[in-house]
Amino acid sequence: MFKPRDxxxxxxxxxxxHKMLTPEERIRLLKPYLPSPPLHPSxxxxxxxxxxxxxxxxxxxxxxxWHLLVFTIIHALFSLYIxxxxxxxxxxxxxxxxxxxxxxxxxLIYNDVKDLRRLPNHLSVILTLDEDARGGTGLAKLIxxxxxxxxxxxxxxxPQLSIYEKTGTxxxxxxxxxxxxxxxxxxxxxxxxxxxxxxxxxxxSMETAPTLAASRSxxxxxxxxxxxxxxxxxxxxxxxxxxKTLADMSQRGKISTSDITIELVDAELSxxxxxxxxxxLLFGPRVELVGYPPWQxxxxxxSHVQDNEGxxxxxxxxxxxxxxxxxxxxxx
Amino acid sequence: MSDLYLSRxxxxxxxxxxxxxxxxxxxxxxIGALKQGPVPRHVAFVMDGNRRYARSHKIETIEGxxxxxxxxxRVLEICYKCGVEVVTVYAFSIENFNRPKYEVxxxxxxxxxxxxxxxQHGELLERYGASVRVLGERDLLSDDVLEVIxxxxxxxxxxxxxxxxxxxxxxxxEEMTTAIRSTVEEYSKSSAPKRTPFSQTRITxxxxxxxxxxxxxxxxxxxxLGQEQSHTPPGSDDNEDSMxxxxxxxxxxxxRTSKDGSNHVTIYPNVENITTETIDKHMYTADCPxxxxxVRTSGVERLSDFMLWQCHQxxxxxxxxxFWPEFDLRxxxxxxxxxxxxxxxxxxxxxxxxxxxxx
Numbered sequence: 001m002f003k004p005r006d007x008x009x010x011x012x013x014x015x016x017x018h019k020m021l022t023p024e025e026r027i028r029l030l031k032p033y034l035p036s037p038p039l040h041p042s043x044x045x046x047x048x049x050x051x052x053x054x055x056x057x058x059x060x061x062x063x064x065x066w067h068l069l070v071f072t073i074i075h076a077l078f079s080l081y082i083x084x085x086x087x088x089x090x091x092x093x094x095x096x097x098x099x100x101x102x103x104x105x106x107x108l109i110y111n112d113v114k115d116l117r118r119l120p121n122h123l124s125v126i127l128t129l130d131e132d133a134r135g136g137t138g139l140a141k142l143i144x145x146x147x148x149x150x151x152x153x154x155x156x157x158x159p160q161l162s163i164y165e166k167t168g169t170x171x172x173x174x175x176x177x178x179x180x181x182x183x184x185x186x187x188x189x190x191x192x193x194x195x196x197x198x199x200x201x202x203x204x205s206m207e208t209a210p211t212l213a214a215s216r217s218x219x220x221x222x223x224x225x226x227x228x229x230x231x232x233x234x235x236x237x238x239x240x241x242x243x244k245t246l247a248d249m250s251q252r253g254k255i256s257t258s259d260i261t262i263e264l265v266d267a268e269l270s271x272x273x274x275x276x277x278x279x280x281l282l283f284g285p286r287v288e289l290v291g292y293p294p295w296q297x298x299x300x301x302x303s304h305v306q307d308n309e310g311x312x313x314x315x316x317x318x319x320x321x322x323x324x325x326x327x328x329x330x331x332x
Numbered sequence: 333m334s335d336l337y338l339s340r341x342x343x344x345x346x347x348x349x350x351x352x353x354x355x356x357x358x359x360x361x362x363i364g365a366l367k368q369g370p371v372p373r374h375v376a377f378v379m380d381g382n383r384r385y386a387r388s389h390k391i392e393t394i395e396g397x398x399x400x401x402x403x404x405x406r407v408l409e410i411c412y413k414c415g416v417e418v419v420t421v422y423a424f425s426i427e428n429f430n431r432p433k434y435e436v437x438x439x440x441x442x443x444x445x446x447x448x449x450x451x452q453h454g455e456l457l458e459r460y461g462a463s464v465r466v467l468g469e470r471d472l473l474s475d476d477v478l479e480v481i482x483x484x485x486x487x488x489x490x491x492x493x494x495x496x497x498x499x500x501x502x503x504x505x506e507e508m509t510t511a512i513r514s515t516v517e518e519y520s521k522s523s524a525p526k527r528t529p530f531s532q533t534r535i536t537x538x539x540x541x542x543x544x545x546x547x548x549x550x551x552x553x554x555x556x557l558g559q560e561q562s563h564t565p566p567g568s569d570d571n572e573d574s575m576x577x578x579x580x581x582x583x584x585x586x587x588r589t590s591k592d593g594s595n596h597v598t599i600y601p602n603v604e605n606i607t608t609e610t611i612d613k614h615m616y617t618a619d620c621p622x623x624x625x626x627v628r629t630s631g632v633e634r635l636s637d638f639m640l641w642q643c644h645q646x647x648x649x650x651x652x653x654x655f656w657p658e659f660d661l662r663x664x665x666x667x668x669x670x671x672x673x674x675x676x677x678x679x680x681x682x683x684x685x686x687x688x689x690x691x
Contacts, residue, residue: 003352004343004346004347005347007402014398017445018445018449023449023453026452026453027456033409034456034460063364064368066364067361067365067367068365068368070364070365071365071366071368071369074365075673078669078670078673079673082670235644236608236611237608239512240606240607240608240611242512243512243515243516243606243610246512246516247515247519247520247603247606250516250517250520251519251600257513257516257520260509260512260516261509262505265505265512266505286674287648287650287651288648289643289644289647289649290646291644291645292644294640294641294644295508295640297635297644298636298640299634299635299636299637300634302633302634302635302651322633
């Protein structure tokens with residue numbers, strides 16, 4: 001906290017190109033604000049310093065306890081604040097999820113997004129496996145959530161979806177995920193079900209063709225949805241693997257190190273993992289990337305709903321609104 | 333009219349000695365209190381919103397950047413007093429070179445002047461153990477700025493207590509690419525023969541003199557060198573090499589032929605030993621603790637090519653609505669409190685789990 005007249009002096013000096021004050025004067029200006037420097041080990045050894053420390057000891061003891069007290073009070077207040085905030089957001093989210101429910105109707109979802117200024121071409125989500133859940137319930141829930149999101153994307157005409165799950169559980173059950181998503185899309189769209197393709201890096205794609213009615217009525221605008229399943233190994237590990245390959249090639253003399261450019265790395269990583277998503281949705285209460293591929297999140301908009309817990313349509317809808325720079329509408 | 337009057341009264345009140353004393357005491361107490369809990373070791377800031385702040389207050393853009401620098405000084409003061417070890421700030425992106433020339437020049441000038449002042453106060457920095465590092469693509473800077481940067485970095489390089497990383501001009505993709513490149517460089521150097529006191533040529537010569545001339549001398553090298561891999565030079569009967577050696581042959585690439593000439597086998601470190609840590613060591617932030625908090629001001633919720641490698645794991649990110657020149661303890665305090673609160677919750681969640689594992 002600087003005194004206004006000192007700030008004034010600093011700014012005047014700056015205006016004049018730092019010619020007004022000499023370095024010594026500048027130090028004098030700064031001195032009252034500097035904390036006491038840490039004691040040098042050799043100084044501490046001397047007797048006088050010992051005496052002084054003892055005298056300071058009492059003061060320091062009191063000071064520490066005073067700070068501890070303030071710390072406890074602040075954190076108690078902050079805890080209270082967070083609990084109130086969480087409760088408020090929970091109620092707000094519940095109310096708005098009743099108000100803005102998708103009713104598993106693609107038309108309603110499309111209605112929500114059709115007037116938006118822009119829609120992401122590539123949407124990405126981070127899902128978490130509930131490891132505490134017993135048996136296969138965690139996995140079943142995860143697949144259910146992934147299928148829901150896929151159906152919302154297909155309804156909103158978002159052609160590309162990538163689903164990140166840290167542990168790679170989802171990757172291990174690709175056929176099951178595929179079956180569940182196909183069923184979900186059929187339940188949403190009925191006779192007009194669009195086609196869907198699911199793949200993971202280094203795995204062949206599993207495709208389902210659109211139903212006859214959907215393939216005939218092309219003008220409807222419902223696009224083929226391609227889903228990519230990612231895990232932590234597609235993040236740092238893919239960069240490590242690329243480095244290994246490049247090092248090996250360099251050892252064999254096939255490339256020189258000056259060939260390694262941003263363009264090369266980008267091309268390789270987009271080819272083997274994926275390109276940059278436009279929007280990343282987080283369904284957790286805080287912004288944490290939990291190992292999401294670092295190369296690809298460069299310019300991705302990150303959206304989360306404060307204090308939200310779990311996958312729901314609200315986060316999806318609000319993420320799209322935020323991406324388009326729009327406000328939430330309370331009347332359809 | 334009355335608004336102006338009120339703000340004048342407020343300013344007069346805030347600058348009065350008792351109010352000043354009280355505010356200062358409050359700040360000190362708050363910072364001292366924060367220190368009682370866990371303190372983040374590494375914090376990163378994206379100083380975004382200087383230009384928008386300038387526009388909304390109808391001042392020159394460069395003026396906004398100067399106010400942004402004052403905000404940085406405030407933040408550094410708070411971080412130092414709290415005990416944060418490393419602060420990394422995004423001062424200038426490689427993309428920023430596309431901005432108007434006078435603004436880029438102004439920023440360069442700002443950086444140069446501030447670093448020059450820093451050098452003048454070298455002794456002061458030493459007393460506090462503070463050091464400055466500049467991370468980024470140096471080739472893009474002009475010589476006079478580079479010279480000042482080098483001097484500032486070298487005068488403070490022995491101070492270890494706290495570090496300020498200035499990313500200037502920086503993008504994370506450039507950093508990652510540089511790390512990959514230098515890792516590849518490290519693994520393309522044949523270093524093994526220099527390390528051992530035994531000469532391989534002498535050994536092969538010994539063997540050869542005993543067993544007579546043998547064509548397969550590479551095999552014996554291979555088996556004698558446990559982990560190390562050896563590669564035959566192009567022109568030998570290695571299929572994969574001979575296929576492409578006509579198009580991509582780099583005679584000057586390091587370690588192609590060993591220096592003594594008689595031994596045509598070059599030994600490289602095994603590429604399978606490359607791990608995340610290897611690449612980590614080649615990042616600009618190699619010796620810094622892991623990033624705990626990532627703060628971006630001005631309400632933009634993007635990483636914008638900053639600290640991608642460092643923050644994509646368990647860093648907690650905070651996107652704040654205020655512009656950077658306004659940023660102060662009152663914005664930073666909730667961030668730190670929330671971080672401490674979550675650390676506490678995390679510890680509580682981990683506690684029972686560990687107990688279950690132990691039982």
